[in-house]
Amino acid sequence: MFSIWCTKMKKILLIFSLILGICCRPVFAEEEIVIIDSVATDASASYSCSVGLKHYADPTDENTTYSGQTWLTTFKASDESLNDAQTLGAGVIMNSTLAMDIGSSLAFGNLSAGQTLSPLSALTIVTATGNIGLDQTLEGTHMYSVGNTISVENQKYSLAASTPYSSGTPLTNSATNVELNCKKTTTDIAETKPTYWGISIPLGTVAGTYGGTNTVIAVKGEYAEW
């Protein structure tokens, strides 16, 4: 909520926005609201404005690129003679949001005993849906089917496309850091990064429907990599 005053209000154009820091750098999440008021006699008027922040608005909390800065609300009022911009209120610290979306399921397809999915071609795609860059940790469980087991280490992954199964990294049941370096999303088109998966079915494995769980945990990336 803010008020404007002038000796006699004319038609005034108001632009309300959020600016990061005092340097007024271009802001990804800036949004403007324009109000035109045609009241001709009042000396003052009050307005309530809200600005919808994009989910990828730059964070300013600890250990982020703009730590120590704040988001400031500003408005600019103008008519044929007035052109005044003012910052309103205290700055706001923007929290970092560690968020991701796994856009596809991990589908190996139908395989027979002794078959190996090589090169690694099953996909998980991490989408950065927060406001920071991402790494990931990966872990999994053995896959079971009515008393039969396929070991978790039979799954392998790689960040590079066309990696032969033999060159992939085996999945384990303890969380392993993976330098995904998924960039911070900075536009409405989200940043993504794929991980390629493969599996080898040991000879002699009994036919059945095997189920297991892979856990993909989002980790805050080093902000130099955002």
Add this chain to the structure above:
Amino acid sequence: MRKINLLILFLFAFLPFTAVKPVFAGFGVSPAEIYHDHLKPGSKFEKEIVLSRSEAEEDLKVVIETDLGETESWVKFEPSKEFLFPKGEKRKNIKAIITVPNNADNKNYKGLLRIKASSVNSASSGVSIVQGARMEVTLVTTSLNVNILNLKGIRIPDVDWQKPIKLFANIENTGNTEIAPDKIVLEILRLNKDPIETQEVTELEKISPNTTKEISAEFKNNLSGEEYFGIVKIYSDDKEMYSDRLVFKVNAAPEGYVKENKSNLGFANGIILFLKQNKTKTILFSLLILLPVLIGFFISKKSKSPVLKKVYFFLTFLYLIICLVLIYFSYQKWLANLAKPGDIGSVQGESVEITPTTQPNISVDNSSSLVIDKQPGYPIYRTPDVNSIVLYTAQEDETFKVIKEENGWSHILMGNGAGGWLPKSSVKSSN
């Protein structure tokens, strides 16, 4: 035969991994880490964590796994380490409550939280994917005092006429000691930015460490009913921590407090206004006059002696005259206050303090106004004395309403509602 069996088994051993159900869409936590670099042993720190997801079509089971080393026993969670993220909710707030033991060593403690979310109805076949987020936890303990106040917001609600101006400041204490701001200074200006007065409050409520609190400060209100700018400065640790300009409105004076001055008041209107503004005195005067007079007349009427009758009547009449004289003097005293230098307030019931060297926007003019001679700068004094405080330096063509003239001085009314004194030689009639 055994080889044939193996061959048959091999041929039919197709292993489906395609029945994979994506458990849910995006999942996130905010903030991305828990960080506090000046916790005191024995202190408590709460951090709110917001869990969010892009779809809310099913219940999620959320599990918080901790890997906190030495600080494992310091951290508790609200509601708990395992809870349901119910269908239909896209955001859920949880809280990490960190209690530092009194005997904790002063050093850096690091740890991790893994927050995993999985569908309550997870797929029974294929490779399900569980999503989650890993938060780093960095806690630094110290015995040093750290004072950090952050202003989250400030407001001055509209205020009724002559009621104190209340300023509310929402302040977060991210330090480790209980402190209050040193002082809050409020500079009041007219909307044309002419300064009126500056006040400060030093006795302010303390804010506990790691909490946010809205504290208030009260300032005296001698302003007339209109809108004002308030330049607010908040000081902490002998430094200005925040400064901003707000607007606030003083509601109009109650009915009866008309914007008049002595020169505009006739005797009858003056008496009516005086009685309206002094209701208690009016009732008291009425009782003091009416009761004794009625009693006096009653006694004089009942008295059988003609002499006593006359004496009672005379005394009652005398009493009535004395009462009317007292009312008249009381009225005169009230009237004198209306024209008190530097304070037109009693007319409106206000007493605006004018800061010297201000530049009020002088409004003007009517038939009883005077105009300043065209000379640069004329000081307007608080009292009819050149050694008194200069309220304002008038410039050429500025006109003022005259309240009265006295001993070579003109008592004038400035546009900002305050009274002041000008040497009579400095002014000329605008008529």
